[in-house]
Amino acid sequence: MKKKRILILIGIVCIAAVLLVLAFSTGVFGIPDMNAVTVGFINPNSNDTYYSMVESALRAAVEEKNHEFISLDAGGDNSAIYVNAEMLENRHVDVIVTFNDMTRFPSDAADFLAEAGTPFIVLDNPLVGAVYCGFDHSSAGEKLGKQLASSAQKQLGGADLILSLQAAAPGYAQNVRAEAALEALKVKTGINEDYMVSVASAADEKSVTAQLKTIFEDSPSLGKIVIVCENDQYAKAALAAAETLNYSDQVVIGSFSDGMDFAAADNFKAGKNAWVCSVLLPPDDLTQHLSQTVFKAVKDKDLSDCIIDTKLLTH
Numbered sequence: 001m002k003k004k005r006i007l008i009l010i011g012i013v014c015i016a017a018v019l020l021v022l023a024f025s026t027g028v029f030g031i032p033d034m035n036a037v038t039v040g041f042i043n044p045n046s047n048d049t050y051y052s053m054v055e056s057a058l059r060a061a062v063e064e065k066n067h068e069f070i071s072l073d074a075g076g077d078n079s080a081i082y083v084n085a086e087m088l089e090n091r092h093v094d095v096i097v098t099f100n101d102m103t104r105f106p107s108d109a110a111d112f113l114a115e116a117g118t119p120f121i122v123l124d125n126p127l128v129g130a131v132y133c134g135f136d137h138s139s140a141g142e143k144l145g146k147q148l149a150s151s152a153q154k155q156l157g158g159a160d161l162i163l164s165l166q167a168a169a170p171g172y173a174q175n176v177r178a179e180a181a182l183e184a185l186k187v188k189t190g191i192n193e194d195y196m197v198s199v200a201s202a203a204d205e206k207s208v209t210a211q212l213k214t215i216f217e218d219s220p221s222l223g224k225i226v227i228v229c230e231n232d233q234y235a236k237a238a239l240a241a242a243e244t245l246n247y248s249d250q251v252v253i254g255s256f257s258d259g260m261d262f263a264a265a266d267n268f269k270a271g272k273n274a275w276v277c278s279v280l281l282p283p284d285d286l287t288q289h290l291s292q293t294v295f296k297a298v299k300d301k302d303l304s305d306c307i308i309d310t311k312l313l314t315h
Contacts, residue, residue, distance in 0.1 A: 037067040037298050040093035042084045044101075045076040050258075050283070051099060054123065057287035058097065058294070065295075082109040085116075094298045095119040097290070100127045101172045119297040123290065125172050126305070133293045133306040134286065137173045140256065140279045140310040141180025144228065147312060148181070148254040149188030151276040152226050155252055159189045160222035161197070163215065165208065165238055166230035168200040174230050177256055177279075181228045195222070201234075208237035209244055216245060229255040232263040232278065239267075239275045252276045257313070268315050280311040 039062045043051050055071060062069040070091060074080040081098070088096050089112075096113060100122035113120040114129030126132040152159045162185050164178050182196055201211045216225075225247070229235040235255035242248045253275040257264045264278030289306050296302040 037062070037065075037095070037295070038091070038093045039067060039069050039294055040088035040091065040096045041069065041071040042081055042088070042096065042098035043071060043073045044081065044099050046073040047076070053283055054099075054287055054290070057283070058290055061287070061291035062294070078106045081106055082112060085109050085113050089116050089118060093118065095121065095294055097121045097123070097294065099123045100125045100130070119303060121290070121293060121297065123286070125176075131293065131297060131303050131305060133290050133308075135173075135281050135308045135310055137176040138180045140281060141177040141182075142184045143310065143312050144177070144254045144256065144277065144279045145181035145184025146188060147277040147314065148226050148228065148252060149185050151252045151254075151314075152189065152224065155276070156224040156250065158224055159185070159191055159226045160224040161195050161215075161219060162186075162189070162191060162226045162228070163212075164196075164198045164228045165201060165211075165234045166198065167203070170230060174256075178228060178230065181254070185226060185228070189226075203231070203233040203237055205237045205240045205244075208234065209241035212238070212241045212247075213245055216247060223250045225251045227251055227253045229253060231256055231258050235275050235278070236263050236267075239273060242274050248274050254278060256281060264313055268313060272315050277312065277314045280313055282311075 039058070041055055041058065043055050046052055059069045059071065070088065070093060072084040072087060074084055085096065096118055101124060105127060110127060110129060120130045121133055122130040123134050125134065125137075149159070162182065164182060166174060166178060170178070185191070186193065186196065197215070199211050199215070201207045227238050229238055232255050235253050238251075238253050242251045242253070251274045255264055255275070255278045257278045257280045264275070264280070267273070267275050285308055289308050293306045
């Protein structure tokens with residue numbers, strides 16, 4: 001009986017010890033979890049819908065694992081990115097995540113983060129000294145260009161004019177995609193560069209219609225027209241403009257579905273029209289790969305880039 005009591009006491013002590021270890025390791029008694037991760041995020045501009053959408057998804061993924069997420073807003077001010085980077089380093093975060101547009105990212109912040117030693121992950125475009133997590137923009141453009149060339153040959157019998165429809169000041173990723181699409185179109189159609197035109201416009205039907213009307217009227221003999229659109233908003237406007245101007249049977253339209261407006265999928269379900277294809281760059285894919293890249297960088301010390309493939313949508 002005495003031996004049985006001793007065994008019971010030993011069992012109770014063992015269970016208590018296990019519970020204490022679990023309690024301390026999870027911070028129940030106010031002692032920090034030694035396995036906890038602190039993720040620092042620099043939002044270039046919290047008023048930007050896309051930046052904030054990615055931030056929210058990453059925050060949810062981090063906090064779901066009971067880790068800490070610290071976000072700082074640069075407010076559209078490039079100089080604030082450097083200040084934010086210093087603040088996060090002073091908070092001893094385990095990894096820093098931000099967006100990179102090579103035309104805007106401040107070199108002092110890039111140098112500081114590269115020298116700090118903390119894993120540094122950039123989205124949208126690669127940056128020397130940082131881990132890149134994002135889409136293969138060049139491949140996305142090539143996919144769209146090849147599909148548009150094929151559709152132009154099938155539906156129009158070729159291409160006389162190629163238009164790139166985009167914002168007046170597109171981002172670096174948008175430029176890379178457009179240039180790759182135009183290069184693929186040039187190779188596949190054999191068109192002369194003189195008949196490849198970039199058109200800057202707002203992404204609404206009225207603005208796009210005015211731009212296309214001028215081009216169509218100036219080139220009445222060019223009846224086979226390919227339009228590369230920066231995103232689905234431009235494609236919707238281009239499709240409406242072509243219908244308004246009675247050019248629907250003389251154009252093929254392609255776009256990049258960048259997550260701000262997934263109108264391409266709905267368009268293709270509705271039936272065939274001049275909008276023939278789109279390359280999908282879904283934010284959900286980006287945020288899923290991003291959370292994996294963050295934890296690999298911290299837990300496994302894996303600082304390899306994460307290149308995300310894109311999907312081609314057609315009728």
